[in-house]
Amino acid sequence: MSAEVANGVAPRNAPISSRAAATGAHIIERVLIYAALALWTFIALFPLYWTLSTSFKLGRDVTQGHLIPWLDFQPSWKGFQSLGLSPDTIFAHSNVRDEFLNKFFNSVICSLGASALAVVIGSLAAYGLSRFDYKFGVWRNKDISFFFLSQLILPPVVLAMPFLILYKELALLDTRIGLILVYTLMVLPIVIWVMRDQFDTIPNEIEQAALVDGCSIWGAFFRIVLPIAMPGMVAAFILSIVLCWNEYFFASLLTGFDAQTLPVMVASQTGSQGINWWTMAALSTAAIAPLVLIGIFLERYIVMGLTAGSGK
């Protein structure tokens, strides 16, 4: 009965009164669906709104629980001023801003570097696993794939301590390159997972033709397969950036000052007593802004990366 209502089609021969009841139920159901959607949208977005609005509040606005700018409270640049990012301080010298920008670029370089490295070696491996039969001793394709994917299970704590000591010996502690290597390891299984799915959907007749024409397998890969697999690579790349940008555990253990990333800075500020809310809110806003933008504009690719291989 209500299944029919979903299409808005009441039974053809039903008496008028029951059709009216069905429309009534239909309207109630629509209202309930949109109410539930609105409720969860509120839950999902309120913390973002709260953080953004708090970064423009003064102490008394926070303590009095004001929520709506201009109506409740007068927005002020205080939070961004303390970071050196407000309109009046942006051209003046600011130590806090220098520190913030330093961490910001560390985050950018580590995320981009690790994602690029992982996508390059991960795509190559995924293509190999998708197209060729390997035999390394007793290892076949299945074992190699399992070896890569099993890294997902490994909790960071298992590697953290050995890395700490190894990196000390290798003079990689507190360097961006060290962090890039760890992050590459972290996202590599995911990249291989996404890219294998991508390559598996490309029929290999396309390369077959190129190989017959005298192309080498590397030539066929670069000139023919890669352009087709581009969306998958973008998806893997963006998903990797999100994971690397947000990583905290390794960053806090393996960096001291020079290579520190944004999450470590946010965390160290969170821990200190008596920090102003507006400063913390401004810092959080600045730290999450790039990812919120990615989420809004590149949502398609994130969904594509997350759902690789699950639709089958």
Next chain:
Amino acid sequence: MTGGKFEAAHEDLSERRVRLGRWLFRLATLLLIAVVALQTLDAAGVLTIGFANWRPVLYTYIFWGVALGSSQILTRGEAGQQAAFVLPALLFTAAMVIFPTIFGLYIAFTDWNLNAQSGHHFNGFDNLRTLWGDSYFWNALSNMAIYALTVLVQYAIAFGLALLLNADIRARKFFRVAFLLPFMLSPVAVSWMIGKSIMENRFGPAATFARAIGWENPAFFTSPWIARTSIVIMDSWVWIPFIVIMLLAGLQALPVDVKEAAKVDGANRWQSFWEITFPLMLPVSVTAIVLRVIFELKLADIVINVTAGGPGGATDTISSFIYREYRDRSNVGYATMIAEVYLIIIIIFVTLLLKALGRFMQKMT
């Protein structure tokens, strides 16, 4: 997989080329062994070359990897070219995982403390014995079980949300982006945004709301069960979108005719969900739940930054416990032992989980 796999063509490689390839590999291996030996002797104090650090070994390893790839191509032709696709990732992962794992096992059996002046010594099973009697470890482990169980609640909520998004609605794109956004945020930022400000006892909106509905002195992190619930709420807030996206993809891939059949039969919606949609969604659900449990077992950032494991270890996870063991006490040896034991527990648990789910799936289909 579409079509068959490519087979490497048999080609006649000149003998000189094959010999060159073999020698290249042998030389590179010798070089690697030599550098490792020299560094080891230098570190042991037998030789006094005075290496500043172990980087030479790192560079030689990279060179060895390149030599291995080239020699594969030289000696095996097209089969070698095929191997060159997977070699970089294999060598990288091997170096980054296998070596630290072996090294980690060694650390786990020492009394290594970064603050100790006397260096570190092999201490056999002492760390294991300490671990056995450490109530904080068992407490953290039982917390992990609780956290892992909450995945089922997250799954139930996520399924509801996925059904909502899959319904015939307007502005679907807007709702999808809105639902996704929490997943984009770093747990550390979430720790402040929700844990330290929205759930703040005096001025946080959550506390204001709690007072409004009659909770006199709201405190979200002082009593064990409420603190645990608060952590779970934050963690769910971040991760529910992940499950929603996977389930939504599954729902959209469902065959349309099956649903139509349910409607024609006059089954009501509740029945059609349990008898048709839910069973068809089982494979996707299992994938989502297993992945989510695996990620849940790594839970650390939020706990470290909001409660630091408190009150009295009520919210501790294994990862946050190890983090404190290292950060506050520099107890590298013991912390590594906990990590290794935890890894073994995880491997056993995930294997059993996959087995049980596999059997369950077989019974269902």
